[in-house]
Amino acid sequence: MDIISFDKITKDYKTGFRKKKTALKDFSLDIVEGEVFGFLGPNGAGKSTAIKILLNLIFPTAGKAEILGKDVGDKGIRKFVGYLPENPYFYDYLNPVELLKFAGKTSGMDSFKIKERTEELLNTVGLWNERKRAIRSYSKGMVQRTGLALALIHDPKVVILDEPMTGLDPIGRRQVIDLILKLKSEGKTVFFSSHILEDIERVCDRIGILVNGVLRRVIDFKNEQLIKSLEDTFIEEVDKAGGLQ
Amino acid sequence: MTAVWSVALITFKEGIKNRVIFGIFIIALLLFAATTVVITLFMRDIVKVAVDLSLSTVSFAGLLTLLFIGVNLFGKDLDKRTIYMVISRPISRSEYLLGKFLGIVLLALTVVVFLGLMSAVPVILSKRFYYYSEARFDWMIYFIAVIYIFIKLAVVSAVITLFASFTSNSFIALVLSLVTYIIGQSTEGVKLLMASKVEKIDVSPALSYMAEIAYYVFPNISAFDLKTQAAHGLSIGPSYIIWTSLYAVFYIVIALSIGVLAFRRREFP
Numbered sequence: 001m002d003i004i005s006f007d008k009i010t011k012d013y014k015t016g017f018r019k020k021k022t023a024l025k026d027f028s029l030d031i032v033e034g035e036v037f038g039f040l041g042p043n044g045a046g047k048s049t050a051i052k053i054l055l056n057l058i059f060p061t062a063g064k065a066e067i068l069g070k071d072v073g074d075k076g077i078r079k080f081v082g083y084l085p086e087n088p089y090f091y092d093y094l095n096p097v098e099l100l101k102f103a104g105k106t107s108g109m110d111s112f113k114i115k116e117r118t119e120e121l122l123n124t125v126g127l128w129n130e131r132k133r134a135i136r137s138y139s140k141g142m143v144q145r146t147g148l149a150l151a152l153i154h155d156p157k158v159v160i161l162d163e164p165m166t167g168l169d170p171i172g173r174r175q176v177i178d179l180i181l182k183l184k185s186e187g188k189t190v191f192f193s194s195h196i197l198e199d200i201e202r203v204c205d206r207i208g209i210l211v212n213g214v215l216r217r218v219i220d221f222k223n224e225q226l227i228k229s230l231e232d233t234f235i236e237e238v239d240k241a242g243g244l245q
Numbered sequence: 246m247t248a249v250w251s252v253a254l255i256t257f258k259e260g261i262k263n264r265v266i267f268g269i270f271i272i273a274l275l276l277f278a279a280t281t282v283v284i285t286l287f288m289r290d291i292v293k294v295a296v297d298l299s300l301s302t303v304s305f306a307g308l309l310t311l312l313f314i315g316v317n318l319f320g321k322d323l324d325k326r327t328i329y330m331v332i333s334r335p336i337s338r339s340e341y342l343l344g345k346f347l348g349i350v351l352l353a354l355t356v357v358v359f360l361g362l363m364s365a366v367p368v369i370l371s372k373r374f375y376y377y378s379e380a381r382f383d384w385m386i387y388f389i390a391v392i393y394i395f396i397k398l399a400v401v402s403a404v405i406t407l408f409a410s411f412t413s414n415s416f417i418a419l420v421l422s423l424v425t426y427i428i429g430q431s432t433e434g435v436k437l438l439m440a441s442k443v444e445k446i447d448v449s450p451a452l453s454y455m456a457e458i459a460y461y462v463f464p465n466i467s468a469f470d471l472k473t474q475a476a477h478g479l480s481i482g483p484s485y486i487i488w489t490s491l492y493a494v495f496y497i498v499i500a501l502s503i504g505v506l507a508f509r510r511r512e513f514p
Contacts, residue, residue: 013514049514055333058512075335083333089325091255093262099330102255106248106334150330241510 002069003158003189004031004054009063011049023049027063031191031206036184038200039193041210042238046235047193048086050171050210051162054191055083067158069209079107082151086162086193088143092136096127096146100153109155111231114153121149125175140167148179161192165199177203197230209234211241248336252344253351260314261351264364266323269313273306273360280367285374292382293476295371299364300390300472303357308426310356312419315349315405328513339505346406346501353398381478388471389481390471396493397469401426403500404464410504410511428459429466436460464496 011024024046031037038045052058055063056072065072090099097118100206102115122128125145135143144167151159161180165173173196180203183190194200200207201221207230209217216237219226226233280298284291322328322345332341336369368387404425407419435456439448468489474481 047381052514055329057332058514059510078333078398081333083329085326085329085333088330089321089327090330091259091327092321093259094255098255100259102251103334106251106331106336108247108335123323147330164278 001033002030003033003035003067004037004191005029005066005069006050006053007066009050009060009065010048011053011058012061023213024053024060027210027213027215027216029208029218031189032189033189034184035205036180036190036203037192038204038207039191040197040200040207040234041193042169042178042194045210046213047063047210049213050164051083051160051191051193054160055081080157081155082154082156082159084144084147084151084161084164086166088147090143090146090150093134095132095134096122096149097131099146099150103150103153103168107205109154111138117153118149121152124179125149135245141169141172144168145172148176152179157188159188159190159192161190163193163195165194165196173199197234201230209237211238214241216241248334248340249344249347252331252341253347256318256345256348257351257355260310260318260348261355263314265313266310266352266356269309269356270359272309273302273470274363276302276305276338277363277367284371285369291374292368292371295367296382296387296476298474299367300387300394300475303360303364303391304394304397304470306442307353307356307394308401311353311398311401312423314352314358315402316409316415316419316422318349319345319405319409319418323409323513324414326513332513334408338508338511340417342406342410342508343501345409346402346504348397349402349405354395357391357395359397361379361388361394364391364416382387383478386481387475389486390475393469393471393489396490397466399463400466400469400493400496400500403497403504407500407504407507410508411488425453425463426466429464430470431467432456432460432463433465433467464490468492 006027006029010022012020012022015021024096026045027050039050039058039162041047049058053060054067055078056073056075067077070077074205090213100118100121101114104117109117119128126146127142127145127149130142133147138146144164148164151161164176168176177199180190180192184203206218206220208215209219219233228236277299280295280302283298284295286292322331328341332338365387372382401422405418405422408421409415412418412421438454439456471481474477
């Protein structure tokens with residue numbers, strides 16, 4: 001069953017009067033249940049645009065996106081989706097417990113379950129001892145880890161992470177990798193973008209290479225043996241696309 | 246409703262923990278203290294001066310709260326994209342906007358309740374400075390005036406919500422809200438002045454028409470100002486209470502409806 005489906009998505013941004021920039025062009029992709037899919041592409045390739053369309057933060061100019069067989073405009077499906085934005089920013093004066101309570105409540109969880117999951121997740125991301133501190137006093141890595149806990153509080157079926165390794169030190173990166181592997185073992189579907197090829201190669205079942213808004217190639221690690229390294233393959237695809245535009 | 250209430254609560258918590266609110270409370274308490282000192286300089290109408298200054302302080306502090314914290318609560322969400330965390334949940338854009346409005350109104354309510362009670366102190370003291378009683382003062386009318394400050398702030402909150410729904414940054418929303426407040430305070434006066442047909446003042450029909458439009462478009466903020474009634478102990482008729490309350494509800498509903506319509510199609514790239 002397709003858990004995530006992009007069907008011929010095009011997204012144009014207005015950049016001025018009568019001027020537009022196409023961030024995604026005729027983009028189609030299906031991600032199946034239990035799959036870990038890595039989204040690879042240079043800066044400005046359209047990765048975040050695709051992710052934001054999935055979360056209904058922006059609307060496609062053409063095409064249709066679905067999660068769990070339902071249009072992404074249906075707010076009900078977001079009960080089953082966990083999302084970590086790129087460079088997340090949360091409420092300055094609140095602490096992670098208050099944020100997680102909000103996230104749990106709005107996802108339909110009861111107070112007992114929220115408390116239980118909060119303790120479990122804050123321990124997993126290493127913030128339990130810092131839980132009473134306001135977010136404004138957190139380092140970038142701690143904010144990122146709070147974001148991860150927020151994405152997972154309601155035990156979602158689909159986890160969408162936009163550059164989850166950004167701002168993390170090697171230990172933090174390792175934690176994220178372990179977390180993705182854990183989600184995979186639990187049968188969750190994970191869709192994430194990253195620049196760190198080594199990490200992508202380690203955890204993904206498939207990857208998609210996006211350049212200038214066009215999905216250039218999808219590599220299935222189960223059925224496909226790369227002749228060149230992932231880095232070389234990636235650079236080759238960028239070159240084939242005529243470099244960055 | 247859970248979604249709206251959850252957004253309202255988190256907005257309120259973020260606002261009440263903001264350090265700026267402590268600054269506003271301190272300014273208000275200093276102004277109450279200053280009122281207590283200033284009224285001793287007056288020979289007569291001491292209670293009237295105390296009532297006027299105390300109510301002005303509550304209103305001023307409430308307005309500061311809305312303009313500096315309320316606008317910012319929207320601004321940060323939109324400028325720094327905290328909104329991603331909210332609307333990536335099962336929360337629609339309309340629920341987000343209404344929750345945000347409700348959170349800001351709760352903040353205004355807290356400020357008005359706390360400072361409204363504190364504002365009674367200078368008035369009580371003023372009543373004790375002189376032995377004669379100023380028969381026309383009535384606590385009931387005083388607290389109706391305090392409630393009207395809250396109603397006014399709720400209307401201003403709706404205006405802020407409306408501007409935040411379509412402006413691209415918080416500074417523009419702040420300027421537009423402030424301008425609306427200033428215009429809203431004077432539209433009734435301008436309309437009355439024009440209607441009075443004072444000799445020697447020749448008002449062009451176009452200007453008169455514009456004043457008429459402004460009167461209906463901008464909120465009539467002066468309708469919620471009951472300082473004079475409270476200071477002089479003038480009774481407030483039930484019809485005034487009903488009509489101004491209905492006007493406030495109507496204005497809030499219209500402003501929020503337009504805001505929701507604009508916000509529904511808004512993108513957050």
